[in-house]
Structure formats: C-alpha cells, structure tokens
Amino acid sequence: MKRSDFFYHLPEQLIAQEPMEPRDHSRMMLLNREKQEISHHIFHEIQNLIPSDTMLVVNDTKVFPARLHLKKVETDARIEVFLLKQMDPEAQTWRALIRPAKRVRTGTILTFPDKSTIRITAVLEAGIHVVRFESENPFELIHRYGETPLPPYIKRPTENPEDRERYQTVFAQKIGAVAAPTAGFHFTPKLLETLKKQGIPVSRITLTVGLGTFRPVKADDIRDHQMDTESYEISEDTATAIHNWKKNGGRILAVGTTSVRTLEGCYQKYGEIRPVRDETDIFIYPPYHFNVVDFMLTNFHLPESTLIMLASAFAGKDFVFEAYRQAVEATYRFYSYGDSMLIL
Numbered sequence: 001m002k003r004s005d006f007f008y009h010l011p012e013q014l015i016a017q018e019p020m021e022p023r024d025h026s027r028m029m030l031l032n033r034e035k036q037e038i039s040h041h042i043f044h045e046i047q048n049l050i051p052s053d054t055m056l057v058v059n060d061t062k063v064f065p066a067r068l069h070l071k072k073v074e075t076d077a078r079i080e081v082f083l084l085k086q087m088d089p090e091a092q093t094w095r096a097l098i099r100p101a102k103r104v105r106t107g108t109i110l111t112f113p114d115k116s117t118i119r120i121t122a123v124l125e126a127g128i129h130v131v132r133f134e135s136e137n138p139f140e141l142i143h144r145y146g147e148t149p150l151p152p153y154i155k156r157p158t159e160n161p162e163d164r165e166r167y168q169t170v171f172a173q174k175i176g177a178v179a180a181p182t183a184g185f186h187f188t189p190k191l192l193e194t195l196k197k198q199g200i201p202v203s204r205i206t207l208t209v210g211l212g213t214f215r216p217v218k219a220d221d222i223r224d225h226q227m228d229t230e231s232y233e234i235s236e237d238t239a240t241a242i243h244n245w246k247k248n249g250g251r252i253l254a255v256g257t258t259s260v261r262t263l264e265g266c267y268q269k270y271g272e273i274r275p276v277r278d279e280t281d282i283f284i285y286p287p288y289h290f291n292v293v294d295f296m297l298t299n300f301h302l303p304e305s306t307l308i309m310l311a312s313a314f315a316g317k318d319f320v321f322e323a324y325r326q327a328v329e330a331t332y333r334f335y336s337y338g339d340s341m342l343i344l
Contacts, residue, residue, distance in 0.1 A: 001286060003217050006312065007303045009323050014254065015153050015177060019166045024188045027339040028331055029313035031323055032316055038323055040330065043186040043340060046297075047194050050253060050344070054295065055245045057238075057263065058255045059181040060204040062172035064139075065146025065164065070110040070118070077103055079110055081118070081131060082141070082149065084178060093121070094131050097211070101127045109134075112145055120341040139175075149178050151336050167336075172203075176231075177209040182336045183256035183297045197302055203241050207232040207258040207280075217304055225308065229279040232262045236275040242292070243273060251294035257307050260284070260314070263292040285309040286317055296343045300327055300334040313341045 020026040024044040031038055041049065082097040091202040098104055098120075108120040110131075115186050122130040135141060148163040149154065169184035170192070192202060212228020242252065242263075265280030266273055273292060283306060295315050301307035312320045323341065330337040332339045 003304050006308050009070045013340040014232050014334050016333040024191050026186050029341045031343045053250045056202045056253050057259050058256045059207050060171050060173040061206050062175045063177045063180045064175050066149045066178045067147040073109040092133050097130045098129050109208050127310040174206045179209045181256040181258045182299050205234050205262045207262045227283045229281045231279050233277045239275045253295040254293045255297045257310050260293050267291045284313050286313045287289045288313040298341050
C-alpha cells in the first residue's frame with residue numbers, strides 16, 4: 001500500500017484544542033466488524049457495550065514535562081530542549097531534540113533560570129543530540145522548569161497549568177513518556193470501578209511512548225517506513241492474567257495503539273505474552289494477523305500516520321475510512337484531546 005492510500009481531509013476546526021470535561025463525556029463511535037455497522041455513543045456507555053468476557057489492557061506510562069526552554073551561556077540565545085529518552089538510571093544523560101539545532105554544537109552549555117546547566121555531549125542525527133545534566137537532581141529541574149509536551153496541533157502560546165494533570169490518563173504511573181497514550185484519557189476512576197464490579201478486569205502494561213510513534217511516514221511505499229524502538233514492560237502478574245484469560249476463552253480489549261503494539265510486539269518476538277522488559281519497533285499495517293488483541297479502543301488519528309494504518313489493519317481500511325468520513329460529517333473531535341473509536 002502507498003502512503004497516499006491513508007490520506008483524508010480534516011477541517012482544522014475539528015482538531016480538539018481542549019480536553020472534554022468530564023473525561024467520560026466525550027463521544028465514542030462504535031465499529032462492529034462482524035456486522036460492518038457504525039453507531040454513535042457517549043464514552044461512559046462503554047460499560048454497556050463491551051462483552052462480559054472482556055479484559056481491558058491499559059498503558060500506565062506517565063508523561064513528564066519534557067520540553068525545556070533554556071539559554072545558551074555564551075550568547076543568551078533561547079534554545080528549546082525536548083528530552084526524548086533517558087540513557088542512564090540516574091537520568092543524567094538523555095537523547096534530546098534541540099531547536100534551533102544550528103545554534104548548538106558538541107560542548108555547548110545551556111542554562112536554566114537558577115543557573116543549573118546541561119551540556120551538549122554528542123550530535124546523533126539531524127536535530128537529535130545527547131545532553132548531560134551537570135547537577136545531581138535532573139528530575140527536580142525537569143519538573144520545576146519543564147512544560148507538558150503537547151502535540152504541535154494544540155495551539156497554545158503557553159502551557160495551561162491543568163495540562164499537567166489532564167494530559168495524563170487516570171492510571172498513569174510510570175514516568176518516562178513524551179506523549180500520552182491518549183485513548184486512555186476517556187476513563188475516570190468511577191467508570192473503571194463500575195467495569196470492575198461488572199467482572200471486567202483491567203491489566204496494566206507499560207510502553208514508554210516516544211516521538212517515533214508519531215514520526216511522519218515519508219516513504220511512498222509504507223513497507224519502507226522504519227519505526228523507532230520504544231521500551232516496554234509486561235509484569236509477571238499481567239502476563240499470567242492475560243494468558244489465563246485467553247486460555248479460558250476471554251477476549252482482550254487493548255486501550256490505545258500503544259497497548260496493541262506492546263502485546264502484538266511481544267507475541268511476535270516470543271510467541272506468547274510473557275513477563276519481560278524489552279523494546280519493540282513493530283509496525284502494523286494492512287494486512288496483519290492479530291494474535292492477542294480482539295478489540296481496540298483508539299482516538300481519531302492524523303492522515304497518513306502509522307496509527308491510522310494500525311487501525312486500518314485491525315478493522316479493515318475501507319471500514320475505517322468510512323468511519324472517518326462519518327466522523328468528519330458528524331463533527332467529532334479529532335486527535336489527542338478528541339473523541340474515541342471502539343472497534344468490536
């Protein structure tokens with residue numbers, strides 16, 4: 001398939017700029033793959049729509065304030081440092097995206113408002129550098145001075161304080177992601193408790209979401225696109241729970257494309273869901289046989305993105321694009337703070 005096969009036109013006014021309040025009052029489109037039917041709902045109705053033999057698998061990664069606005073020591077020039085990936089346990093050294101990259105080189109020192117510094121220690125590729133914090137408590141500086149790394153299509157002159165809480169799922173726990181697993185935004189503690197009382201368990205995995213998930217596909221032939229690797233972790237409890245659930249005929253609802261990629265990436269490598277810390281660069285596009293995931297909850301994604309390709313692999317490209325056509329017509333809210341799609 002070609003990249004252009006996954007293009008659709010989205011009016012700019014449908015890109016959600018603010019989150020829905022309350023979380024579970026966003027709209028949700030239901031795609032029934034068996035009947036090839038589409039229906040329209042409010043998210044909290046999910047408790048009445050998913051079968052009783054369903055287990056939810058959620059990504060409990062937590063976004064940290066990864067965008068730093070620093071100054072170059074020699075010139076006071078403003079430099080943005082977007083921390084991408086921690087490279088050591090003490091969080092002293094990071095891969096980072098730097099803008100404007102042409103103003104820095106190896107050895108450049110950048111300073112925080114309190115005069116703490118970081119140093120550019122290597123250039124890896126266009127715009128990507130290795131930086132080292134020259135202080136003992138990097139995360140203290142990051143949380144004091146960093147901004148929530150909202151996607152560029154959310155147009156804000158400055159960070160809204162509530163974004164630190166709202167650009168997270170309610171089950172976010174393990175710090176490290178630079179982008180949120182946004183399909184999980186729609187859940188509330190009350191709704192999760194309701195599902196639990198209905199006998200629908202929730203299992204947690206962790207995929208530390210990096211910018212690679214959102215890297216544009218530039219190749220005309222999508223098979224030539226290479227995904228970045230992302231770290232994931234599946235605990236022993238989660239692996240056992242999923243194994244037993246599937247063994248007894250239960251079905252798995254993956255909350256978000258990151259949960260799908262974790263489960264399918266693990267199965268692709270090991271032939272089972274096992275307790276593991278590893279990395280995956282799995283790229284799912286049509287046609288693809290899903291080995292673990294039975295149902296999927298996801299948001300509405302950018303044209304020509306790897307995420308819309310994954311959704312197309314799961315539900316069928318024509319069916320997904322008919323759903324997107326209806327979503328535009330019915331003025332659904334799109335992207336990170338937007339509405340959701342439940343595929344059964």
